[in-house]
Amino acid sequence: MNSSQKIRIGVVFGGRSGEHEVSLISAQSILKALDPEKYDVIPIGISKIGTWLVGIDPQKFLPDHTSSKKICQDSKTGLLGDPSHKGLVLLDQTHPMEKVKLDVVFPVVHGTNGEDGTLQGMLELADIPYVGCGVLASSVGMDKTSMKRVFRDAGLPVADFKEYLRKDWRGNSQKILGDVEAHFGYPCFVKPVNSGSSVGISKAHNRDELSKAFDLASKFDRKILVEAFVDGRELEVSVLGNDEPEASLPGEIVPCNEFYDYKAKYIDERSELHIPAKICDEKISEIKDLAVRAFKAIDGAGMARVDFFLETSTNRLILNEINTIPGFTGVSMYPKLWEASGLKYSELVDRLVQLAFERYSDKQESLQTVA
Numbered sequence: 535m536n537s538s539q540k541i542r543i544g545v546v547f548g549g550r551s552g553e554h555e556v557s558l559i560s561a562q563s564i565l566k567a568l569d570p571e572k573y574d575v576i577p578i579g580i581s582k583i584g585t586w587l588v589g590i591d592p593q594k595f596l597p598d599h600t601s602s603k604k605i606c607q608d609s610k611t612g613l614l615g616d617p618s619h620k621g622l623v624l625l626d627q628t629h630p631m632e633k634v635k636l637d638v639v640f641p642v643v644h645g646t647n648g649e650d651g652t653l654q655g656m657l658e659l660a661d662i663p664y665v666g667c668g669v670l671a672s673s674v675g676m677d678k679t680s681m682k683r684v685f686r687d688a689g690l691p692v693a694d695f696k697e698y699l700r701k702d703w704r705g706n707s708q709k710i711l712g713d714v715e716a717h718f719g720y721p722c723f724v725k726p727v728n729s730g731s732s733v734g735i736s737k738a739h740n741r742d743e744l745s746k747a748f749d750l751a752s753k754f755d756r757k758i759l760v761e762a763f764v765d766g767r768e769l770e771v772s773v774l775g776n777d778e779p780e781a782s783l784p785g786e787i788v789p790c791n792e793f794y795d796y797k798a799k800y801i802d803e804r805s806e807l808h809i810p811a812k813i814c815d816e817k818i819s820e821i822k823d824l825a826v827r828a829f830k831a832i833d834g835a836g837m838a839r840v841d842f843f844l845e846t847s848t849n850r851l852i853l854n855e856i857n858t859i860p861g862f863t864g865v866s867m868y869p870k871l872w873e874a875s876g877l878k879y880s881e882l883v884d885r886l887v888q889l890a891f892e893r894y895s896d897k898q899e900s901l902q903t904v905a
């Protein structure tokens with residue numbers, strides 16, 4: 535901790551994924567919620583091309599902000615993997631190699647290169663405590679087939695799925711179309727294995743749409759996931775904690791489109807969030823239990839939002855996915871569900887920082903292998 539006894543926290547946002555803009559809004563809310571009496575806040579923005587900038591306001595990354603060029607030139611930074619530094623180095627002309635120590639980092643980067651364990655890996659190398667899931671949970675949570683295999687292995691209910699390689703799609707698409715039709719029929723869902731915000735995801739109702747869905751998914755990943763269609767309601771639960779995680783009340787998403795695609799998530803304001811979801815007490819305890827089990831199955835830490843379907847014909851809960859850096863804006867499901875469960879946004883942020891320190895000291899107890 536630094537001399538002022540405040541916690542020096544780096545909030546990392548932006549990034550190279552398609553969810554860059556969502557991250558900026560999440561980060562803005564978090565920056566606002568961090569109590570200046572308790573924290574020295576160091577905003578750290580990653581541009582769309584991957585440049586790290588220290589001290590930048592998330593808004594400055596937005597395209598209409600005219601001074602962003604200047605800021606980009608002046609405040610370049612990098613995170614050092616060498617643990618003796620535990621922080622950033624400034625890379626600009628005025629303060630070459632000046633160091634900025636960090637007590638803890640809050641990664642608020644959604645999707646690839648942020649939520650997938652890569653950023654967490656850098657923080658591990660740098661030996662800095664950080665909010666949220668570690669390397670393994672982050673990467674398993676990001677890779678939809680690995681995630682589903684882990685859930686299935688833990689006895690958790692998932693929709694039937696199969697994975698295909700882009701290379702095979704390009705090499706023999708007819709064979710794959712036939713295989714999907716024989717196995718799943720229509721409609722079915724086609725997704726890039728590593729994706730978020732519904733980018734590259736399609737619901738295919740016939741062979742023509744299936745073929746287009748594979749072409750689209752292949753643009754985003756070398757692995758393509760096909761899933762059985764689940765006809766049901768969409769429910770989400772927030773999980774908070776380390777080894778003894780707790781689940782919030784569930785919320786419900788009512789998408790304005792045929793499914794919760796990118797437009798329904800971020801553009802069309804007719805999609806509805808029902809907080810809490812109107813379901814019976816028995817289902818509430820069942821879904822909370824499943825959410826905690828899903829979190830533990832991937833070895834989660836800190837936070838995650840766990841998403842489900844409640845299948846109409848069977849009244850069965852089916853796990854859809856886990857998001858290890860869920861949307862964190864003032865109106866996002868993750869913090870809203872905690873608010874509905876009695877934990878205010880700023881208290882939630884404090885708790886996550888505390889959990890980051892707890893996980894860090896827990897790891898410190900393990901012997902370091904030195905040759």
Ligand SMILES: Nc1ncnc2c1ncn2[C@@H]1O[C@H](COP(=O)(O)OP(=O)(O)O)[C@@H](O)[C@H]1O
Pocket residue numbers: 693723725729730731732733735761762763764765768789793794795841854855
């Ligand atoms: N198997 C499925 N059955 C029905 N709807 C689905 C299925 N898979 C995905 N969806 C719809 O697509 C949306 C996005 O899929 P999801 O797997 O959650 O991807 P992302 O990680 O991009 O959010 C879901 O919120 C849901 O509306």
Ligand SMILES: [Mg+2]
Pocket residue numbers: 732841855
């Ligand atoms: Mg989703």
